[in-house]
Amino acid sequence: MSTTDRPSAAPSDGWLELADAERAARAALPADVWDFLAGGSGAETTLAANRAALDAVTLVPRVLAGAPSAHTGTDLFGARLTMPVAIAPMAYQRLFHPEGELAAARAAEAAGVPFVAGMLNSHPVERIAGACATTWFQLYWLRDRAAVADLVIRAEEAGCRALLLTVDVPRMGRRLRDMRNGFALPPTVTADNLAAGAPASAHAGAPGRSAVMVHTAEAFDPALGWADLAWLRERTRLPLVLKGVLHPDDAARAAGLGIDGLVVSNHGGRQLDGAVPSAAVLPAIRDAVAGRSRVLVDSGIRSGLDVLRALALGADGVLLGRPALWGLAADGRHGVARVLSLLRAELEEAMLLAGCPDLPAAACLDRRVGAFRSATADDGTGRP
Numbered sequence: 001m002s003t004t005d006r007p008s009a010a011p012s013d014g015w016l017e018l019a020d021a022e023r024a025a026r027a028a029l030p031a032d033v034w035d036f037l038a039g040g041s042g043a044e045t046t047l048a049a050n051r052a053a054l055d056a057v058t059l060v061p062r063v064l065a066g067a068p069s070a071h072t073g074t075d076l077f078g079a080r081l082t083m084p085v086a087i088a089p090m091a092y093q094r095l096f097h098p099e100g101e102l103a104a105a106r107a108a109e110a111a112g113v114p115f116v117a118g119m120l121n122s123h124p125v126e127r128i129a130g131a132c133a134t135t136w137f138q139l140y141w142l143r144d145r146a147a148v149a150d151l152v153i154r155a156e157e158a159g160c161r162a163l164l165l166t167v168d169v170p171r172m173g174r175r176l177r178d179m180r181n182g183f184a185l186p187p188t189v190t191a192d193n194l195a196a197g198a199p200a201s202a203h204a205g206a207p208g209r210s211a212v213m214v215h216t217a218e219a220f221d222p223a224l225g226w227a228d229l230a231w232l233r234e235r236t237r238l239p240l241v242l243k244g245v246l247h248p249d250d251a252a253r254a255a256g257l258g259i260d261g262l263v264v265s266n267h268g269g270r271q272l273d274g275a276v277p278s279a280a281v282l283p284a285i286r287d288a289v290a291g292r293s294r295v296l297v298d299s300g301i302r303s304g305l306d307v308l309r310a311l312a313l314g315a316d317g318v319l320l321g322r323p324a325l326w327g328l329a330a331d332g333r334h335g336v337a338r339v340l341s342l343l344r345a346e347l348e349e350a351m352l353l354a355g356c357p358d359l360p361a362a363a364c365l366d367r368r369v370g371a372f373r374s375a376t377a378d379d380g381t382g383r384p
Contacts, residue, residue: 012331012338017346018302018323021339024330025096032181033095036212037325041173042273046266050300053277056370057309062355070351071358072344076294076317077162077239077260079134082112083344084317084359085307087324087336088298089118089138089164089243091212094189096329104328105131107336111344116164116319117193119151124192129158136162138243140169140216141224151193152236163236164263165229168244170222172213173271184211194219229257241296243319244271246281248288255292262289264297268321279313280369286314304346308354311362 015021026034040047072083087108094100101115101123108115109132116136117128129135137155142148155163177183184205191202202215233240241261245251251262264282266275278299286295297310298319310318320343327335356362 010331010334012327012335015338015342018326018339018342021323021326021330021335024335025326025328028329029096032178032183035177035181036095036175036183037322037329039175039177040269040273041175041271044269044273046273046275046277047269049277050266050269050279051302053279054300054302054306054309057279057313058368058370059308059312059354060366060368061353062365065355065357065361067352067355067357070348070356072347072351074317074359076114077136077241079114079161080112081114081134081317083307083347084311084315085340085343086114086116086136086296086317086319088319088321089116089121089166090321090325091118091120092122092185092189092191093325093328094122095185096325097332099332100328101128102131103333104324104336105135107327107333107340108132109134110337111340113340114161117155117160119193120191122189122192125151125155125160126158129160133159135160136164136241137238138164138166140166140219141221141228142219143221144219147195148232149235150195152232154193156236156238160238162239162241162261163232164241164243165232166243166267167224168246168265168267168271169216169220170224171220172210172216173267173273175210175213175270178210178212179208182207182209182211226253226257229254229259233258241294243298245285246276246278248281248284251285251293251295252288252290255289259293261294261296263319264295264315265319266299268299279310282310282313282315304343304348305350307343307347308350308356308362308365309367311359312365312367314363 074084101121105115114134115132117125118138137160182205185202239260243263245262264278294316297315301318327339
């Protein structure tokens with residue numbers, strides 16, 4: 001069924017929380033595709049730790065704020081957003097719905113938030129940017145440097161508003177669910193931003209291996225280093241954001257080089273298993289950049305309350321990952337729209353109940369951190 005002939009009462013209309021979208025997506029997807037979406041690397045300890053770290057953050061509400069409403073709008077990289085949220089870059093979205101990234105980008109456009117087009121998306125960046133006015137473009141570092149330069153030019157010409165370089169994938173982490181499933185892309189799903197699409201290796205399933213892991217090992221250059229940032233900086237006028245930073249020293253170095261933004265991220269628990277949760281290091285990274293770069297965070301965001309927690313920990317905004325794919329898999333564009341609508345409603349409610357009329361007030365909200373206290377925190381508030 002196309003999104004244009006959707007019944008007046010679709011399944012997503014009844015969702016009350018993002019977990020409802022998760023349950024609907026799991027029911028809708030083949031088991032191996034669900035594992036590709038939901039799984040992490042190794043024993044999935046970091047995947048679980050991301051949630052534990054966010055749940056360990058409790059907020060200290062203020063009262064008598066005198067605000068009848070909460071204003072969630074913000075500015076990021078030259079665009080006005082309705083809330084401090086962007087849809088994260090996630091590969092091969094036609095695995096989850098026939099319209100793939102186009103459906104999700106249209107939902108982001110309607111919600112007034114950015115869509116981050118990924119290098120491994122199953123639609124070209126030009127079509128995605130045509131569906132969402134505020135599109136950012138994500139790069140992996142390819143062995144073919146000319147292909148990287150070409151993608152940067154294409155992103156600029158398509159009207160993308162920022163460039164995100166993912167820096168935490170010198171190689172893909174061992175995702176055991178995919179390896180056990182012998183996961184491979186179906187012939188109809190390709191990497192449409194690459195000149196040859198996904199090569200034959202990405203479609204060749206075999207027991208005990210992930211075809212996607214084989215493909216990325218062929219394409220990605222593990223030798224990405226700091227010197228390469230200067231090469232990239234010289235070739236784009238777009239704001240440059242590094243995605244996958246977890247150490248404050250790396251954050252400080254990037255800010256010192258004039259990098260416009262950082263995404264504090266452990267890749268949703270899909271790279272180094274045992275890596276620190278993003279939320280746990282966010283305050284220290286915010287201190288390290290000292291206002292020189294915008295700071296975003298991802299990995300484990302599952303509610304508007306989590307967005308408020310991230311703001312209180314020092315983020316300027318969040319990237320929303322798996323929940324957007326849950327909505328896409330369960331109900332296409334309308335499912336993603338419902339996820340974003342719920343997230344904004346939850347954020348507004350959480351801000352009002354916490355006594356925060358706007359995002360600057362949310363950023364100043366006192367919070368306490370439990371099991372995953374920042375290494376630099378030494379007082380009862382959890383603040384460094």
